[in-house]
Amino acid sequence: MQKGSGALLDIRNVTKDFPGTRALDNVSMEVREGEIHGLCGENGAGKSTLMKILSGTYPYGTYEGQVFFGGEPTRFSGIRDAEARGIRIIHQELALVKQMTVAENIFLGAETAKYGIIDQMSLYSETRELLRRSGLNVPGTALVRTLGVGQQQMVEIAKALRGHVRLLILDEPTSALNDAEVENLMQTLRELKHIGVTCIYISHKLRELFDIADRITVLRDGRCIGTEATADITEDEVIAMMVGRAPTGRFPSKTRRAGKVMFSVRNWTVRNPENKDLYAIRNVSFDVRAGEILGVSGLMGSGRTELLQSLFGEYGFQPSGEIMIDGKKCKINSSRDAIALGMGLVTEDRKNTGLILMHSVTHNMTLPSLPNLSNGPVIDTGLELASTSKLIKELNIRAPSVESKVETLSGGNQQKVSIAKWLMTNPRILMLDEPTRGIDVGTKYQIYELMDRLAADGMAIIMVSSDLPEILGMSDRILVMHEGTIAGIVESEEANPEKIMSLAAMGAREDRRSNS
């Protein structure tokens, strides 16, 4: 029988076919014992497929090639086999039962029990130890739903550390984390490395990879492009490996020019509908001009999403303040009102609030525009198809057909569909909440170009983003939020990462600039 090399994980010539596509094409890579191994590639490059083979989701025999773990060939028939060998995977989407406690989640399915009765003492004492190792400072009795996203991510890690762990795989672990939480996660991973846990870290965020990974492997179109030591390679070189061409700058040059004020908000104050004594948004005032992209930055929980949703008429208890479009006061009680006034909102979570995954590209794209595509109550399906395929072409959406279900598309194409859905309503004011979260570099660039083009055509764009380079690269002005208030509005020429971060983290100081 073949023997593996000295590496902890040795993937040899793995090929995986799906009906109609080859997801992995003769991929070989090695992960050394005790290293943090970065893995990157555009959406659809094959990262997830490869990880599903490692974790036993795709059992032995459904792929070609060999995987050696600790020098032994693997023949996993399921996830449990992989776990028994010490391979753990943490998926991008958190898989926790929110109504249960931290400890119950960590030991779900692996409780110490006698005659089916759970030993509570050992449950909570072992949890305490795992939480300590993963650097999470919450009691094991806390309900998961009371934790922030970053803390929930740590619970996932604590859960993965249960038992004997040799290889920990993290798939886009930071897509929902703020900078402080990311730093916390990095620290935890470094500590795990010290105690000998090997880690594969999958991310789009090159800065994180360069921060933490010892070596980086790049996949493209199901092929392994190469593995390099982080010290020997630059971010631009990695991007070139990912996209297969030299990077032409991460952000397109501006063609837009700001015109007159189109959208104004004055003294906007919104209470939290779940706790009516709390203010989610307090006294927020700003203007957006036609042809302008206003970036909204801030830490997780600073009220950015709540601001957009409340302006769209879909969040908050007793909102007060004024919204003006073209200088005229508007009353927005629901998304219907907002759409009628020419507003659109691309939500941050395309899977849960943006798209209907089981429905077709057409049905998703035309949902808010059906009244314009109908004669009376009857939908003009010809017009519907024509409008859809026109936008599919314009946005370069890769879908096998207009009838394809959205769930079969890649993340980037799903995001384009959720943007196209709003473009079909011909909005004048477009609000984008995390427009490039979890999508690949190439698609990001296309979305940036699209935003610039829309603004150049006279649209007013408000973009919320947790990605600081994106905020700095795309915004004409940057509104920084802190605990539901405006910490400052910064012109893009005067903006730098330090300034934005200090406003976001500490709120307004002397240099508070507000256009109220």
Place this chain on the structure above:
Amino acid sequence: MGKTRLETSQSTVDMSLVEQVPGKKLKDNLRAYTMVFALLAIWLVLAIATQGTFLEPRNLSNLFRQTAINGYLAIGMVFVITAGHIDLSVGAVAGLTGAIAAMLQVQWLPTLGAELGVAWLQAGWPSTIISIVAALIVGTIIGIWQGAWVAYGQVPAFIVTLGGLLIFRGAILGITKGINIGPMNPTFQGLGQAYLSHTTGIALAIASVALIIVYTIMSSRNKLKYDFPVKPLWTEVVLIVLYSGLVIGFVIIMNRYRGVPIPVVLLIVIAVICSFIFNRTQLGRYTCAIGGNLEAARLSGLNVRRVMVQIFALMGILGAIAGIVLTARLNAATANAGNQFELNAIASCVIGGTSLQGGSGSIPGALLGALVMASIDNGLSMLNVQAFWQQIIKGLILMVAVLIDVKSR
């Protein structure tokens, strides 16, 4: 936001996007074919077991008539379930509206007519029309009322309609005093018992064929208008011949007995109208969207609450139609009329591929499901299988149908 801005120039349409993906189409059709084959298999087994009696025109006529009432309810249930809800009250609504129609015709209108000295209120067409309209109005109001509880009160539909089930069952007992209300006027009875004359049947069949042809031409024209590829002519012709053959064959078989039963004509008309609503109107699209992802639907500007009320109103109307036809067929309203019809309607939907998770449904599927349920009832009765076995077998078939559906996804 004029329509003009959405219109497209020929050059920008990507043809390749509009053509069907062969794989997807085959898979979708496979599911539909599976159902048709399952039904045919059941028919074959029953035909062999009954030595052919099952497939005689007389029995097929009965079978379709038995399917009709469950069919009306199953069609409405497709909307409700696709929107992610459930309606447990439909049997009780059918019973109550049927009882109201019967009470009007048998007691209230004659009494009122006698008091006012108006003879025409007491019998004949006027009495039948008033009774039917009243039943339809009551059904609609019940639907709106329950829909409002679900949409505005935000009480789960399961609870609202479970409450409704008890309330309407109680109301039936209250107004009928637990006795059979009948007989109905012959004009009313006809809705449940009459047949189209043979010539009318053939005439309607020819009209349907003409409609199918006109519809095919119109949809091709619409495609051409936006410069989409149309199916090759021969496939269109094959489809037209196939559908026309089905329609004419059906009428010929029914005519070999007494003609097409009126409830079946009604079922076909309702199925066509509701399929159109489901597939081609905003209401239908919104129904799927709400069941598919409520939050996304709300953020897309849908008036989710109004759509919910409309769906329950439609269910109420179809419940009333079921009630009217039931009363006509039994020639009386009874206290337990419509008992457990809700379960048959839900089962028909589910057998027909409507997902209980919401988001997708099929009206032709639900009709096939209703036909499966009725075939089993009918066939097993012919074989003198005891009633308890019929229930057990229907229950098992429901579970197996869903098992096959889940496994084949």
